[in-house]
Amino acid sequence: MTSISSLGVGSGLDLTGLLDQLTTAENQKLTPITDQKTANSAKISAYGTLKSSLSSLQDAVSKLADQTTYQAMTSNLSGTGITSAVTSSAVPGSYQITVNSLAQANSWATAGVASETTALGTGDLTLTVGGKSTTVTIDSTNNTLDGIRDAINAQNTGLTASIVNTGDATNPYRLSLTSNTTGTASAISTSLANGTGTVASLFATGAMTETAQAKDASLTVNGIAITSQSNTVEGALQGVTLNLSLASVGQTQTLAVARDTDSMKKAITDFVNAYNSLESTTDTLTAYNAADSTKSGKLLGDTTERTIENRLTRALTTDVSGSTFQHLQDLGISLQSDGTLKIDDTKLDAAVNGDASALSSFFVGSSGSGFAANMGSVLDNILGDDGSLTKATAGLQSANDQLDKQYTAMQDSIDATISLYKTQFTQLDTLIAQLNSTSTYLTQQFSALSSSSSNG
DSSP, X not given: OOOOSSTTTTTOSOHHHHHHHHHHHHHGGGHHHHHHHHHHHHHHHHHHHHHHHHHHHHHHHHHHTOGGGGTOEEEEESSSSEEEEEOTTOOXXXXXXXXXXXXXXXXXXXXXXXXSSSOOOOEEEEEEETTEEEEEEEOTTTOSHHHHHHHHHTSOOSEEEEEEEOOOSSOOEEEEEEESSOSGGGOEEEEEESOOHHHHHHSSTTTSEEEEOOBOEEEEETTEEEEESSSXXXXXXXXXXXXXXXXXXXXXXXXXXXXXXXXXXHHHHHHHHHHHHHHHHHHHHTOOOSSOGGGSOTTTTOHHHHHHHHHHHHHHHOOXXXXXXXXXXXXXXXEOTTSOEEEOHHHHHHHHTSOHHHHXXXXXXXXXOSHHHHHHHHHHHHHSTTXXXXXXXXXXXXXXXXXXXXXXXXXXXXXXXXXXHHHHHHHHHHHHHHHHHHHHHHHHHHHHHHHHHHHO
């Protein structure tokens, strides 16, 4: 049998070109599958964009649904050297604060010694801070000034030991003991038992020098005397924490505590901005382009998107009963013809600066009856694991998985068909080559016979 190295060589026909055309035609069967997957993927991406915008709205709504938003307080001080922090339990008002002195940690120091590393003797040193006593044993393993410092710091004594170099020509090194906290309740006292050598003289009763007296902070609030173990003063004013610094000593300044209306208004404004951003997003995703349909929004006519928009519109326009404010328009927030919200700042400022409990009643309500609580529930149902947007996205992803399987099966079928065509073309090429060879042989034989007859 004649061997064919390339299609068409035996027959002279363009079988390779014909096979290419058949392959192109067969591959057209893949186009509907790839087109559908591309459309699904585009819609999944659009759902992702919509979800991001909805999540931003959800964050803004959750702030409005939080009771503490309407309990926020702010504080302001007229002078320097004091900072303040307030909680929702603070009482609005004006307070005169005078700082007389700061709280101070107690500190004691030993007499000086010549070296940090020379053995000083032994003994049992008892350190008492704020009524808690700890005994540190000084022995041959730790009886240098360095060793005593480290032995004290290794235990939870409530104070810190350090070595100070005074620069004295003879005995420059002194051991300093400083309480870890300020106030008279953290005063330090020491006692020594079984003392020997220099240790006995360093820690003997009356031998140490008090270098910083334990002091409580002293201040007055509206003329009332207050003391504090710390320079962070808590409880002197309900819901207010004052942090005192040296710059505040001797000053009288005014602390103003008020409702934080700015944060309330910001929470409301953030909601309006988030809602309007969502409207802009949906407008883009559902836009219609009459001139070129391929440029229309990927969610144009999408049932899931329309359902979401309808649910949000209903939540937006539902009245809240049993509240001073019953709908957004009472706060100066109106729904425009283009679907966006518009704020009347004058009206909103009046509402925010008015009764905070009325705002809370409208947005939070009781048992999830408020505007924001209801809107939050709608968004949770949309964005949750079983929400409409989540299910729609999962459905498209599942459809794409099936399309991938269809694509693979169709590709296998096309490959098998093309392989069959190639086999048949090869057989045809071989057959025609054989026929051509036989024709040439017969022609030659007839020519030879004809020539022989003529010569005879």
